[in-house]
Amino acid sequence: MGGDPTPEKSVEAASAVLEEGADALELGIPFSDPIADGPTIQAASVRALKARVTPKTVFEQARFLSKHQKPIYLMTYLNPVLKMGYKEFAKSCVDSGVTGVIIPDLPVEYANEWIEEAQKNSLETVFLCSPSTKSERIIKISEASTGFVYLVSVYGVTGARESLPSYTFDFVKRVRKLTQKPLALGFGISTREHVKQAIEAGASGVIVGSALVSKLTNPDWSEALSQLRSLVRALRDEL
Numbered sequence: 614m615g616g617d618p619t620p621e622k623s624v625e626a627a628s629a630v631l632e633e634g635a636d637a638l639e640l641g642i643p644f645s646d647p648i649a650d651g652p653t654i655q656a657a658s659v660r661a662l663k664a665r666v667t668p669k670t671v672f673e674q675a676r677f678l679s680k681h682q683k684p685i686y687l688m689t690y691l692n693p694v695l696k697m698g699y700k701e702f703a704k705s706c707v708d709s710g711v712t713g714v715i716i717p718d719l720p721v722e723y724a725n726e727w728i729e730e731a732q733k734n735s736l737e738t739v740f741l742c743s744p745s746t747k748s749e750r751i752i753k754i755s756e757a758s759t760g761f762v763y764l765v766s767v768y769g770v771t772g773a774r775e776s777l778p779s780y781t782f783d784f785v786k787r788v789r790k791l792t793q794k795p796l797a798l799g800f801g802i803s804t805r806e807h808v809k810q811a812i813e814a815g816a817s818g819v820i821v822g823s824a825l826v827s828k829l830t831n832p833d834w835s836e837a838l839s840q841l842r843s844l845v846r847a848l849r850d851e852l
Contacts, residue, residue, distance in 0.1 A: 614641040614643060614654065614657035614658055614660075614661050614826060615640050615641055615642060615643065615661060615666060615670060615671035615674050615675075616643060616660075616661030616662075616664050616666030616670055616671065616674075617643070617657040617658075617660045617661045617664075617666075617826070617829060618657075618660055618829050618830070619664055620664060620666060620670060620674070622829070622834065623661075623674065623829075624674050624677060624678065625838070626825075626829055626837075626838065626841060627640065627674070627678055628678065628681065629838050629841055629842050629845075630825065630841065630842075630845050631678070631681045631683050632681075632842075633842045633845035633846050633849065634845060634846065634849040635683070635845055635849070636683065636684070636818065637683055637684035637685070637686060637712070638678065638681075638683065638684070638685050638686070639686050639687075639688050639715065639820060639822065640671060640674065640675055640678070640685055640686070640687055640688065641654070641657075641658070641671075641687075641688045641689070642668050642671045642687060642688070642689040642690075642693055643657075643658040643659075643661035643662045643666050643671075644658060644689070644690045644692065644693060645658075645662065646690070646692075647690060648690075648717075648718060649717040649718070651823060653822075653823035653826050653827050654822060654823055654826060656830075657826050657829075668689070668693050668697065668702075668705075669705075671687070672705050672706075672708070672709040672711075673709070675687065675706075675709040675710060675711050676708070676709040676710055678710075679709070679710030679711075684712035684713070684737075685710065685711050685712055686711070686712060686713045686714065686715055686737070686739065686760070687706065687711050687713075687714045687715070688714075688715045688717070689714065689715070689716060690716065690717065690718050691716055691718050691719050694714075694716060694719075694727070699726055699727050699730040700730055702714075702730075703730045703731060703733070703734040703736055704734065706734065706736055707734050707735075707736065711736065712736070712737055712760070713731075713736055713737025713738065713739055713759075713760040714731065714736060714737075714738065714739065715739040715741075715763060717741055719740075721740050721750075721753055721754050721757045722753075724738075724740070724757060728757060731759075732759075737759045737760030737761075738757060738758055738759050738760060739758055739760045739761060739762070739763050740754045740757050740758045740762065740763065741754070741762075741763040741764075741765055742754045742762065742763070742764060742765065742788065743764075743765040743768065743784075744765070744766075744767070744768065744780055744781065744784040745768070748787070748791055751787075751788055751791050751792070752791055752792065755788075755791065755792035755794050758794060760795075761794060761795035761796065761797045761817065761818075762788065762792065762794050762795070762796050762797070763797055763799060763820070764784065764785060764788060764796055764797065764798045764799065764816065765799065765800045766781045766784075766798050766799065766800045766801050766802065767781060767800055767801055777801055777802075777807055777810065781798075781810075782810055782811070782813075782814040783814075785798060785811065785814035785815050785816050786814050786815055788815075789814070789815030789816075795817040795818070796815065796816045796817050796818075797816065797817060797818045797819065797820050798811045798816040798818075798819050798820065799819065799820030799821075799822065800820075801823075802819045802820065802821050802824070802848075803821065803823070803824035804848075805847055805848060805850070805851040807819065808848050808851040808852060809851055812851075812852065818852070819848070821844075821848060824844060825841060825844060825845070828840040828841045828844065829841070
């Protein structure tokens with residue numbers, strides 16, 4: 614989450630994740646009503662908002678983090694995008710070195726205007742599908758996603774889980790039969806076993822949020838960074 618636990622520390626944490634081998638970074642714009650997120654990310658968003666973090670702040674952070682020369686995907690709800698306007702938001706992304714944008718509450722059926730603006734600015738689009746998504750809609754989501762398809766692993770919201778249900782990996786296999794686009798499995802990923810199961814099912818990679826963000830609540834910042842780095846290394850080793 615951009616700005617959590619403080620604007621300075623969030624950049625330090627993001628740099629640590631990239632230095633330890635993450636292939637890309639998902640950088641969140643804090644929002645007051647994060648409907649897809651569980652308690653960990655919700656709390657991070659609240660902390661960032663209390664620190665007066667704005668989309669402009671996150672764009673500045675993305676610009677700084679682009680020095681790592683790895684893809685940066687902004688995760689934002691639709692409201693902040695609409696407030697800026699699609700054109701201005703896309704321009705700010707480009708100016709900040711952002712690779713693509715994830716807008717979880719923008720259904721693909723209503724995304725034509727954003728897709729058009731993203732294409733004009735060579736920004737990757739990423740849309741989400743869940744285990745309940747029908748095959749016809751999965752194909753539509755795949756066609757609209759120029760970056761990767763974000764697979765929501767479980768019914769519900771984000772949050773680290775000790776185990777994932779068997780239907781998660783059946784879902785990955787089902788989507789893999791319908792598209793050759795890169796598939797990234799998120800929501801609940803927190804262990805090496807999750808990574809192993811995801812890749813064996815056909816995912817191209819995994820998205821880890823809450824398990825990493827939770828490390829940043831440690832009041833001992835050096836220990837927090839150490840735990841963060843250790844988890845990224847462990848998950849990366851499994852890949």
